[in-house]
Amino acid sequence: xxxxxxxxxxxxxxxxxxxxxxxxxxxxxxxxxxxxxxxxxxxxxxxxxxxxxxxxxxxxxxxxxxxxxxxxxxxxxxxxxxxxxxxxxxxxxxxxxxxxxx
Amino acid sequence: xxxxxxxxxxxxxxxxxxxxxxxxxxxxxxxxxxxxxxxxxxxxxxxxxxxxxxxxxxxxxxxxxxxxxxxxxxxxxxxxxxxxxxxxxxxxxxxxxxxxxxxxxxxxxxxxxxxxxxxxxxxxxxxxxxxxxxxxxxxxxxxxxxxxxxxxxxxxxxxxxxxxxxxxxxxxxxxxxxxxxxxxxxxxxxxxxxxxxxxxxxxxxxxxxxxxxxxxxxxxxxxxxxxxxxxxxxxxxxxxxxxxxxxxxxxxxxxxxxxxxxxxxxxxxxxxxxxxxxxxxxxxxxxxxxxxxxxxxxxxxxxxxxxxxxxxxxxxxxxxxxxxxxxxxxxxxxxxxxxxxxxxxxxxxxxxxxxxxxxxxxxxxxxxxxxxxxxxxxxxxxxxxxxxxxxxxxxxxxxxxxxxxxxxxxxxxxxxxxxxxxxxxxxxxxxxxxxxxxxxxxxxxxxxxxxxxxxxxxxxxxxxxxxxxxxxxxxxxxxxxxxxxxxxxxxxxxxxxxxxxxxxxxxxxxxxxxxxxxxxxxxxxxxxxxxxxxxxxxxxxxxxxxxxxxxxxxxxxxxxxxxxxxxxxxxxxxxxxxxxxxxxxxxxxxxxxxxxxxxxxxxxxxxxxxxxxxxxxxxxxxxxxxxxxxxxxxxxxxxxxxxxxxxxxxxxxxxxxxxxxxxx
Numbered sequence: 001x002x003x004x005x006x007x008x009x010x011x012x013x014x015x016x017x018x019x020x021x022x023x024x025x026x027x028x029x030x031x032x033x034x035x036x037x038x039x040x041x042x043x044x045x046x047x048x049x050x051x052x053x054x055x056x057x058x059x060x061x062x063x064x065x066x067x068x069x070x071x072x073x074x075x076x077x078x079x080x081x082x083x084x085x086x087x088x089x090x091x092x093x094x095x096x097x098x099x100x101x102x
Numbered sequence: 103x104x105x106x107x108x109x110x111x112x113x114x115x116x117x118x119x120x121x122x123x124x125x126x127x128x129x130x131x132x133x134x135x136x137x138x139x140x141x142x143x144x145x146x147x148x149x150x151x152x153x154x155x156x157x158x159x160x161x162x163x164x165x166x167x168x169x170x171x172x173x174x175x176x177x178x179x180x181x182x183x184x185x186x187x188x189x190x191x192x193x194x195x196x197x198x199x200x201x202x203x204x205x206x207x208x209x210x211x212x213x214x215x216x217x218x219x220x221x222x223x224x225x226x227x228x229x230x231x232x233x234x235x236x237x238x239x240x241x242x243x244x245x246x247x248x249x250x251x252x253x254x255x256x257x258x259x260x261x262x263x264x265x266x267x268x269x270x271x272x273x274x275x276x277x278x279x280x281x282x283x284x285x286x287x288x289x290x291x292x293x294x295x296x297x298x299x300x301x302x303x304x305x306x307x308x309x310x311x312x313x314x315x316x317x318x319x320x321x322x323x324x325x326x327x328x329x330x331x332x333x334x335x336x337x338x339x340x341x342x343x344x345x346x347x348x349x350x351x352x353x354x355x356x357x358x359x360x361x362x363x364x365x366x367x368x369x370x371x372x373x374x375x376x377x378x379x380x381x382x383x384x385x386x387x388x389x390x391x392x393x394x395x396x397x398x399x400x401x402x403x404x405x406x407x408x409x410x411x412x413x414x415x416x417x418x419x420x421x422x423x424x425x426x427x428x429x430x431x432x433x434x435x436x437x438x439x440x441x442x443x444x445x446x447x448x449x450x451x452x453x454x455x456x457x458x459x460x461x462x463x464x465x466x467x468x469x470x471x472x473x474x475x476x477x478x479x480x481x482x483x484x485x486x487x488x489x490x491x492x493x494x495x496x497x498x499x500x501x502x503x504x505x506x507x508x509x510x511x512x513x514x515x516x517x518x519x520x521x522x523x524x525x526x527x528x529x530x531x532x533x534x535x536x537x538x539x540x541x542x543x544x545x546x547x548x549x550x551x552x553x554x555x556x557x558x559x560x561x562x563x564x565x566x567x568x569x570x571x572x573x574x575x576x577x578x579x580x581x582x583x584x585x586x587x588x589x590x591x592x593x594x595x596x597x598x599x600x601x602x603x604x605x606x607x608x609x610x611x612x613x614x615x616x617x618x619x620x621x622x623x624x625x626x627x628x629x630x631x632x633x634x635x636x637x638x639x640x641x642x643x644x645x646x647x648x649x650x651x652x653x654x655x656x657x658x659x660x661x662x663x664x665x666x667x668x669x670x671x672x673x674x675x676x677x678x679x680x681x682x683x684x685x686x687x688x689x690x691x692x693x694x695x696x697x698x699x700x701x702x703x704x705x706x707x708x709x710x711x712x713x714x715x716x717x718x719x720x721x722x723x724x725x726x727x728x729x730x731x732x733x734x735x736x737x738x739x740x741x742x743x744x745x746x747x748x749x750x751x752x753x754x755x756x757x758x759x760x761x762x763x764x765x766x
Contacts, residue, residue: 021747021751024743024744024747025744025747025748025751026744033743094742094743094744098740098741098742099741
């Protein structure tokens with residue numbers, strides 16, 4: 001079976017990571033920001049797996065499992081927060097929710 | 103049993119105090135009557151009296167040299183090899199003190215039930231009174247100097263609390279403050295003396311100290327340096343006595359202390375607390391006897407105080423002020439006695455003085471009570487028929503203090519006068535000043551007596567003869583009308599008992615066959631030595647002279663104050679002297695200018711110049727700096743998570759760049 005070259009996979013994951021980060025910087029909708037965070041986490045996962053195979057070290061794959069678990073918990077809490085926020089503030093836009101400024 | 107003597111009043115204090123704090127003081131709390139609180143307090147101190155009597159009898163049953171009962175209650179503290187026990191010890195001296203303290207205190211507690219009948223917070227009053235008794239008993243029963251000092255401070259505190267008892271009146275509150283501060287000045291001397299004793303002799307226990315000092319002095323081990331140290335110790339301790347026993351220059355608080363309720367003046371500021379200085383000197387007589395210099399200081403201060411205070415008492419118009427200055431003067435006598443080495447004569451005057459001065463104060467209280475808070479003797483007169491018992495008992499006190507035989511004051515005062523002349527440390531000058539003081543004492547007491555009880559009334563019966571705004575002595579709600587009346591039985595009974603004691607009290611110390619001297623012998627060595635060149639027959643001559651002097655003083659006072667117009671004329675002729683005496687030699691003004699003003703000015707300068715200008719500025723400066731920096735930095739906080747994330751990105755890139763490539 002043909003192995004994919006590592007640099008292809010690494011470039012791909014970097015691109016996904018940058019897409020995610022750019023999304024956080026420019027999107028106003030919190031829901032979308034949460035999705036972007038997922039994107040970044042999965043890009044990191046891909047990097048971990050790649051290096052794990054490359055270096056023949058299982059620690060990388062261990063980290064991936066951790067990240068998947070934490071990401072699941074994070075998105076559950078995050079979504080709950082978004083719902084609570086929408087109920088009280090009637091909005092999910094970061095433009096309108098800047099309470100820390102006061 | 104010993105500890106219980108002191109403990110009983112403490113229990114009384116706890117009951118009355120807790121009851122007052124928990125139940126009576128809170129808003130809407132149920133007020134207790136004077137009777138209930140008073141009975142609790144009187145029972146407590148009465149129990150102490152019974153116990154003191156038992157202790158006294160037990161001591162009496164012992165052989166003379168072994169008359170010591172000791173009780174160690176607990177170990178107070180141990181620091182290195184310094185161990186301090188809570189030790190109570192009764193010997194002839196302290197047992198005689200506990201006897202008259204508890205006896206007089208019981209009578210005064212009883213009297214207070216009637217006197218404080220109209221007071222708003224009798225629970226508090228009786229709690230303080232019991233706390234005072236506890237402290238005083240600890241002072242005389244304490245077996246070591248720190249325990250004694252505990253009592254010493256305790257009585258000072260209670261004195262402060264009770265002088266300022268009616269603290270809503272600013273004058274009374276500041277009189278309490280004055281007493282406390284002046285006493286603290288004296289305590290400073292006491293403390294220093296105590297430290298020096300520990301440094302020099304390595305013990306603070308009174309019995310051990312006595313043994314150490316006596317042994318080393320009889321073995322001739324005391325060097326000149328040691329004697330100098332003993333002199334310093336004695337004088338420092340005497341400074342404490344000056345404060346507590348109101349001697350020049352620290353006597354100024356006692357006349358002002360009359361702001362307190364009259365039973366307090368009788369108990370604390372006449373009969374007991376002020377005599378603790380004499381107790382201390384008598385207790386440490388083995389040290390004072392080693393230092394002629396210290397003795398001379400004691401005697402000179404005593405006799406000058408006696409004389410000086412008597413001159414002031416001549417012209418005062420406030421009945422309690424006259425008695426206050428007379429107390430200062432009598433305390434001077436006691437120190438004169440101690441100062442010439444006649445400690446037991448001093449102690450016997452302490453006891454007789456406790457009887458007759460408590461009697462006089464309580465009598466004055468009865469007069470004040472009956473006259474509805476009038477204290478100016480110029481506005482009294484003719485009370486003889488209206489207050490029969492007060493009149494009769496007061497007469498006993500008056501004759502006792504004037505030194506008319508066979509009343510108690512005669513024996514003790516005359517012994518002091520004789521010893522001040524004949525003792526080794528005595529001198530003719532001491533006797534002369536003392537005798538002149540005795541004549542003045544007879545004069546001003548007769549003046550007081552005559553103006554109060556004899557002649558015709560100088561007040562309007564009934565109605566508003568006493569302006570409500572000028573109530574000099576506290577309680578304001580007198581339910582009954584303006585008629586002058588005899589006091590209730592609880593007040594008259596103590597007067598009667600004290601009157602009997604004032605009459606017969608002197609017989610325990612008849613010169614040459616004094617039971618008291620003999621009783622005190624284990625503590626105070628008897629020394630009837632007469633200095634060379636003094637004929638023993640002089641004693642009778644001097645005695646006759648002093649009685650004649652007292653009689654003359656009484657006679658002239660009667661003659662003068664029978665006709666007030668003549669007094670007025672005399673006052674005009676001697677206006678300058680009269681004014682000087684009436685204003686108490688301007689000593690208060692002098693102290694005001696010398697000490698109070700400068701300290702006050704300094705305090706204000708420090709307050710405005712340092713506290714406000716420097717410390718406050720620094721502290722406020724910290725506040726301003728943090729406020730300013732907060733204002734400055736808050737613009738960074740935009741609340742936009744996009745910006746935060748962007749800054750985070752820059753930070754990551756910078757960190758990564760630094761880690762990978764370094765600063766270059």
